[in-house]
Amino acid sequence: MEPTTRIEQWEFVHRRLARAKQLIEAGLLETAQGEHGPVYLCRSQTDPTTIYVVQRESCPCPDRFHIDGRKLCKHILARLIVEEQIPLAKIGQEPWPRHQKNGHTRGKERP
Numbered sequence: 001m002e003p004t005t006r007i008e009q010w011e012f013v014h015r016r017l018a019r020a021k022q023l024i025e026a027g028l029l030e031t032a033q034g035e036h037g038p039v040y041l042c043r044s045q046t047d048p049t050t051i052y053v054v055q056r057e058s059c060p061c062p063d064r065f066h067i068d069g070r071k072l073c074k075h076i077l078a079r080l081i082v083e084e085q086i087p088l089a090k091i092g093q094e095p096w097p098r099h100q101k102n103g104h105t106r107g108k109e110r111p
């Protein structure tokens with residue numbers, strides 16, 4: 001199923017982000033040293049005998065979801081979380097720490 005509205009599209013992303021966190025918590029994403037840098041391997045949740053080699057913008061899993069022309073599955077998001085060293089505790093939590101400037105919190109709007 002493809003999202004038909006912008007909001008639905010973001011809802012799809014949100015769900016995948018939550019699942020990406022679960023993948024990492026379950027220890028299904030592993031990093032190995034490849035010839036050209038780290039390689040991200042993710043074991044399928046539905047079939048433990050299947051392992052996906054997760055690239056930054058592509059993944060061989062059956063998820064067809066794309067956003068702005070780029071594939072975005074839970075495996076790619078899980079790779080991003082690990083690569084960018086985002087603490088798992090932050091994902092799905094409110095609020096993210098604000099950027100501080102001169103001791104004041106910028107902006108009044110909640111994210």
Ligand SMILES: [Zn+2]
Nearest residue numbers: 059061073075
């Ligand atoms: Zn994938």
